[in-house]
Amino acid sequence: MAVFLADAPHLRVLRLLRDEGPVSRAELGDRLELTRPRLLAEVERLVAAGLIAEAGMAASRGGRRSTLVEISPRLRFAAVDLGASSIDIEVTNGRLEPVAAYGEPADIRSGPKAILQRVSELLAKARTDAAYERLDGIGIGVPGPVSFRDGVPVSPPIMPGWDRYPVREVLAREHGCPAVVDNDVNIMAIGERHGGVAHSVDDFLFVKIGTGIGCGIHLAGSVYRGVDGCAGDIGHIQVDAGGPVCSCGNAGCLEALFSGAALARDALAAARAGESPALAERLAASAGGELTAKDVADGAAEGDVTCIRLIREGGRRVGGVLATLVSFANPSMIVIGGGLAQLGHVLLAEIRSVVYRRSLPLATGNLPVVLSELEGRAGVTGAAVLASDMAFEQAS
Amino acid sequence: MAVFLADAPHLRVLRLLRDEGPVSRAELGDRLELTRPRLLAEVERLVAAGLIAEAGMAASRGGRRSTLVEISPRLRFAAVDLGASSIDIEVTNGRLEPVAAYGEPADIRSGPKAILQRVSELLAKARTDAAYERLDGIGIGVPGPVSFRDGVPVSPPIMPGWDRYPVREVLAREHGCPAVVDNDVNIMAIGERHGGVAHSVDDFLFVKIGTGIGCGIHLAGSVYRGVDGCAGDIGHIQVDAGGPVCSCGNAGCLEALFSGAALARDALAAARAGESPALAERLAASAGGELTAKDVADGAAEGDVTCIRLIREGGRRVGGVLATLVSFANPSMIVIGGGLAQLGHVLLAEIRSVVYRRSLPLATGNLPVVLSELEGRAGVTGAAVLASDMAFEQAS
Structure with a gap:
């Protein structure tokens, strides 16, 4: 050996x-x-x-x-998934089955004190609702780069006030148990491997397409986080030098061309330009004068050609980047998750088509490209896995 | 723990x-x-x-x-680096210092029997020249995907006749010692980490730009080879859908736009079109009516603007792909090697400029992009490391 x-x-x-x-x-x-x-x-x-x-x-x-x-049936783990605009929490037993679950809107830009305060309130409520005494571990995912070793966010672009805030330390002290902090896409990948479509798969990419775009990289059986904790940050890969300006300041980033925000913008433009009856109808009915990815998904389901075209164009962009990553990393599976996974099989078909056409035949000979099975629960599932792993490790 | x-x-x-x-x-x-x-x-x-x-x-x-x-001063390892058109061999002592070295042209398309026969002849010569009795291990790199576990090339595009040929078994049997087979770019990365610029660096990319383009991926302290052994095969990433047709049949692959072959082609066109005095002069002086990457390097050193432009355009292409890979993998160093590394600092400057501009600031804050130190010896150095590792493992 x-x-x-x-x-x-x-x-x-x-x-x-x-x-x-x-x-x-x-x-x-x-x-x-x-x-x-x-x-x-x-x-x-x-x-x-x-x-x-x-x-x-x-x-x-x-x-x-x-x-x-x-x-032990008495073990309790808290799993927290912080999104750009949401808090999702599950408290689980030792087998990671939920005993309490909460979800509510929250703006990550409110800063760490306010958000973590609300997390603690929800965990206090869970303790009453689910009648347990104490937590044995907490896992939390945040929408930005994380130093996994230090348990802090690092230069997170959409999380003002969170840079190097001691999230792990604050949670561990407040709840008197081990805590672990990771990037939101990494916990989704871990969740999908624990209880989803990537069950027991050692080498796969989990691509989250939501407000932004990110990638969880699972190689040789564990998450690869990179030297600075920002591996998988694929949303700012430039795919079209002449494309729209991105929130990061560069032009033509992947997520400036296709993401929840980009799709809403393109849908609104199509509705106003009279290119899509389905979208125009939804825009007229909307209170705020805005459209969302769900409107595009619904329009596509009705057969609206503009909605289908918008999804296909997005799939082509994502597929082009994934073809590059497949040639580079030679994974054995790609899982598509996040809010825009609701665009479903039209999106998936386009991504597959580009990946299979553009990557090396050897790398795609046996490469499933599939939708997440856990959907919105991928994050909390992975956070619970991390929380329990950490608790088990510290118990030695 | x-x-x-x-x-x-x-x-x-x-x-x-x-x-x-x-x-x-x-x-x-x-x-x-x-x-x-x-x-x-x-x-x-x-x-x-x-x-x-x-x-x-x-x-x-x-x-x-x-x-x-x-x-033991009596240990001897053989390190073999097979290129598309060359055989390089070093026999080393236990400290991996060369005691004999040979290099000669050879066409990999001659097939495994002829090439491995020639390798054995050279190793027999080494045994006489360097006066040792037996080898303790052989490491060999080949220019194509390899199943590291099985010790065989797998669907190698430029190696007809080598698909699943039992290279490891044949060498081990013939020389009565452990043998190990890997991809040529992987052994260069291992060599550069052992004795070159990436000494002791755990997470880095080694980019070989030669006849083709490939990438050795060193993550968390070891080579990542991918599920099918083809991780790092970045030469066929599409960078320009309207670009020239590649040997693989797709259009606009990275190595169809910039590689030894592509640069020779573009140099010839520039010389014929009268765009480059330096290249026209070298073409007139060439016996075979062809130009090489070295002609372009020499022309650039003389200040020929077309030569400099060709190198810069190539650097921009490579830099664009590397920017994507940096966002994805968040490595701590990029090493540029292979024959076209002789294009030197003009190439390096352009690659750096694109990588630093297009990747996330967090991922490039402390990311050296440097030239290989071992140059032509990177491959044999890495093959010797692998050979000794394998011999040490089997000795237990």
């Missing part, structure tokens, strides 16, 4: 019980390739620490019956 | 002695954080296996003097 990448035995026990439910001691030993004395010592230690619990007798395997163990 | 990535102790001992030369037992124990009994047992085992040797007494550190150990 050469280089070996190994998790400590207690982590492997805890993750298996978290992900698969009650298992007998005998099966645990077999599955994790641990000797019986080693396993029994680990189990005893984890029971004493309150992380796992006895769960009755297993069905006989012929010899002496083995007792089942399970992740 | 959480996840731990650890190398076996014997590997850590062998790599340290390979890379740093003779070290005392006492210092080895300190450096590798091994207990004294554990270290002494490892050292004894490795001396018995002929991998390391006693090397006299160390200078006193105050107490009892410790004996030095070194990597």
